[in-house]
Each structure stands twice: as C-alpha cells, then as structure tokens.
Amino acid sequence: MSFVRINGTLLHYRLVGPEGAPALVFVNSLGTDARIWDEVIAALSETHSCLSYDKRGHGLSDAPDGDYALDDHLDDLAGVLDHAGIERAVLVGVSVGGLISEGFALRHPERVAGLVLCCTAPRMGDTAMWTARIETARSRGLEPMVDAVMERWFSPGFRAKRPVELAGWRNLFLRTDPQGYANTCATLRDTDLTTAIAGITAPALIVAGSADLAAPVDLVRSGLAIPGARLEVIEGVGHIPSIEQPGILVGLIQNFLKEVGHG
Numbered sequence: 151m152s153f154v155r156i157n158g159t160l161l162h163y164r165l166v167g168p169e170g171a172p173a174l175v176f177v178n179s180l181g182t183d184a185r186i187w188d189e190v191i192a193a194l195s196e197t198h199s200c201l202s203y204d205k206r207g208h209g210l211s212d213a214p215d216g217d218y219a220l221d222d223h224l225d226d227l228a229g230v231l232d233h234a235g236i237e238r239a240v241l242v243g244v245s246v247g248g249l250i251s252e253g254f255a256l257r258h259p260e261r262v263a264g265l266v267l268c269c270t271a272p273r274m275g276d277t278a279m280w281t282a283r284i285e286t287a288r289s290r291g292l293e294p295m296v297d298a299v300m301e302r303w304f305s306p307g308f309r310a311k312r313p314v315e316l317a318g319w320r321n322l323f324l325r326t327d328p329q330g331y332a333n334t335c336a337t338l339r340d341t342d343l344t345t346a347i348a349g350i351t352a353p354a355l356i357v358a359g360s361a362d363l364a365a366p367v368d369l370v371r372s373g374l375a376i377p378g379a380r381l382e383v384i385e386g387v388g389h390i391p392s393i394e395q396p397g398i399l400v401g402l403i404q405n406f407l408k409e410v411g412h413g
C-alpha cells in the first residue's frame with residue numbers, strides 16, 4: 151500500500167509486478183475501490199507492472215468536499231502516474247473509471263498505449279438521475295440505495311450462487327464515504343464525452359456484460375465511436391466483470407495487449 155498527496159488530496163495506490171515492465175493502470179467504478187481489481191492484477195502482474203488506486207472520494211483516498219469535475223480525476227491520475235514513474239500505460243477502467251480513462255486519453259494521448267473500457271459509456275445516465283442520487287447520498291447516506299445498486303452490479307446468477315461474496319461487496323459499498331460518492335456522482339452528471347471520443351487515438355477494447363443493468367450493452371456500444379474500437383460482450387455478467395469473471399476479463403486484456411504490442 152502506498153500513498154501520495156496530489157494537489158492537497160491524499161490518494162492511495164498500489165504498484166505490483168516486475169519493475170520496468172509495460173504498465174497497466176486500473177481505474178475503479180462508483181462506490182468501489184481498487185480491491186475490485188485484485189484477481190485480475192494477480193494474473194497480469196506476472197508480466198506487467200500494475201498500478202491500481204482508489205479514486206478520490208473512495209477507499210483510503212481523501213474525499214474532499216464539493217462536486218468532483220472530470221478534470222479533478224484527470225489531475226489525480228496524472229499525479230499518481232508521475233509519482234510512480236509511469237510514462238505510458240494501457241488504462242483499464244470500469245464505469246466512471248472508463249470515463250476517466252477516456253478523458254485521460256484525450257488529454258494525454260502520448261501517455262496512453264491503449265484503453266480497456268469495461269461497462270462504461272461516454273455519457274452515463276442523465277442529469278435528473280444523478281441529481282436524485284446526489285440528494286439521497288448527501289441527505290440519507292448509501293443505505294437506501296444499496297439493494298438496487300447490488301442488483302445493477304451483479305447478475306442474478308452471482309447473487310444467487312455467491313451470497314457470501316455478495317455480502318462482502320455490499321459492505322464495501324456501504325462503507326464508501328457518502329459525500330465522496332455524491333461528489334463522484336457529480337462527475338457523472340456533468341460529463342458527456344459522446345462527441346469528444348471520436349478524437350481518441352489510442353486503440354480501444356470495449357467490454358460489456360450481458361447482465362449489466364447499470365451500463366446495458368446497447369449503451370456500452372456507444373463507445374464504438376472511438377476510431378477502431380471493438381466490443382466484446384461477456385455473457386451473464388453484470389457491471390463489474392473483474393469480480394464476477396476475472397479469468398475471462400484477464401483473457402480479453404491479454405489478447406488486447408498482444409494486439410497493441412504492449413508486453
């Protein structure tokens with residue numbers, strides 16, 4: 151576990167794998183932290199230097215007050231990469247982490263060797279939906295929404311067959327700072343990269359889960375506006391494939407890394 155302060159905000163990150171190996175950077179989703187990548191990183195860190203971090207408002211990172219702009223997340227990510235000595239990487243982002251990855255590829259094209267965009271889209275939800283969620287989180291915390299969130303995150307099969315793990319991930323969500331959660335919902339409320347992603351020059355693999363209720367396959371398809379991007383759909387999986395089917399996700403990432411010549 152390592153920590154760094156970027157522009158006053160403390161961020162928690164982990165860097166594992168062979169020193170000097172091609173880098174992979176993992177960006178987590180709303181209401182989760184870097185632990186969602188553990189099984190994927192266990193496999194990929196044999197060959198790659200893997201950096202994961204808790205984005206602001208989540209995990210062991212600070213949760214500063216006020217709405218977070220996409221630019222705040224991009225500054226954080228650039229700061230963590232600079233601190234870790236990573237010049238260029240393939241970014242693997244899920245949901246809002248995918249949006250952050252797209253934004254980073256637009257701002258720093260020279261630093262992005264490729265994008266793996268899981269269960270995400272350049273515009274997720276709408277203003278009314280995020281405004282309502284922000285209001286709930288700020289006034290009543292995360293408890294009122296936990297059951298609905300678990301249904302969006304995990305397929306019916308996962309929820310039925312893996313109740314103990316489900317209980318653990320439920321705890322992760324409930325222990326997220328409600329203000330950090332709400333402030334990150336503001337990023338989703340205010341970010342629309344629908345037009346901008348046509349300007350991404352990095353190669354992109356887009357991954358969807360057929361049972362994802364937070365980012366349904368048809369929404370995820372909108373990411374194909376990235377030139378040359380291709381889509382893979384993991385059958386029967388919900389919003390967080392790194393938890394439900396880490397082995398399948400690892401295989402997809404490994405094929406993509408070969409295609410783009412990144413280790």
Ligand SMILES: O=C(O)CCC(=O)CC(=O)O
Pocket residue numbers: 178179180181244245246247274299302303338364389
């Ligand atoms: O997961 C994200 O980063 C945002 C999408 C979302 O709303 C997830 C959820 O269902 O809570």
